[in-house]
Amino acid sequence: MALLEIKNLRKTFGHGKSEVSAVRGVDLELAAGETVGLVGESGCGKTTLGRVVVGLTPPTSGQILFDGNSLDGKLATPEYRRRLQMVFQHPAQSLNRRMKVGRTLSEPLELLSDADADSIRGRVDEVLRLVGLGPDFLERTPRQMSGGQQQRIAIARALMPDPDVVVLDEPTSSLDQSVRGRIIALLRSIQQERNVAYLFIS
Incomplete structure (x- = not known):
C-alpha cells in the first residue's frame, strides 16, 4: 500500500488569459522507505509539486492521500506537518542566518509536539549525530558553516519531528561536486536506519 498517493494533481497560478499551469495532472505513489525521483527541466513545476505535497502551496x-486518508484541509495540522517535511535546494536561503543551530533544530519540535525541553535537547543531539555533526555546531550560525554543513543542518531540521516522508528539492545542486556524494550517502544511510520515504526532485 502506498504511503503517499497523488491523483490527477493540478496547480495553476493567475486567472483567465494570464493563467499559468505549473503542475498538470500528476499521478504518483510513494511507499514507506522508498525513493521516487521526480526529474524534469528547470521551471517544469517540480518544486511547486513538492511544495503542494507538504502543504506550503494549495x-x-x-x-493527495496519506496513509489512505485524504489530506484535503489537514496539511496545516501539526500531525501532518510533522509527518511530511521538505529539504530545500539552497540551504543558505532556507536557514535563518542569524539563528543558532540549536534553536533551528529545536523549533520544529516546539511547534509540532508537546515534548519537554529535556526531550527536545536529547532529540537535537541524536539528529546531529545522525547527520555526522558534533555538539559544537549547536552555537554556530549558518554563516559559520560550509555549504555542505548547512545542508546537513537543513536535513537535520527536516528529520527532527521524525517524518515519514521527506521531499528533497535538488538537495545537492547548490553544493560543490566533492560534497554531493557525501550528502547522497548520508541520505541513503538515514533512509536505511529510519525507513523514511523520499520524493527526490532533480
Whole structure:
C-alpha cells in the first residue's frame, strides 16, 4: 500500500488569459522507505509539486492521500506537518542566518509536539549525530558553516519531528561536486536506519 498517493494533481497560478499551469495532472505513489525521483527541466513545476505535497502551496485540483486518508484541509495540522517535511535546494536561503543551530533544530519540535525541553535537547543531539555533526555546531550560525554543513543542518531540521516522508528539492545542486556524494550517502544511510520515504526532485 502506498504511503503517499497523488491523483490527477493540478496547480495553476493567475486567472483567465494570464493563467499559468505549473503542475498538470500528476499521478504518483510513494511507499514507506522508498525513493521516487521526480526529474524534469528547470521551471517544469517540480518544486511547486513538492511544495503542494507538504502543504506550503494549495493545489488547484486533484487529491493527495496519506496513509489512505485524504489530506484535503489537514496539511496545516501539526500531525501532518510533522509527518511530511521538505529539504530545500539552497540551504543558505532556507536557514535563518542569524539563528543558532540549536534553536533551528529545536523549533520544529516546539511547534509540532508537546515534548519537554529535556526531550527536545536529547532529540537535537541524536539528529546531529545522525547527520555526522558534533555538539559544537549547536552555537554556530549558518554563516559559520560550509555549504555542505548547512545542508546537513537543513536535513537535520527536516528529520527532527521524525517524518515519514521527506521531499528533497535538488538537495545537492547548490553544493560543490566533492560534497554531493557525501550528502547522497548520508541520505541513503538515514533512509536505511529510519525507513523514511523520499520524493527526490532533480
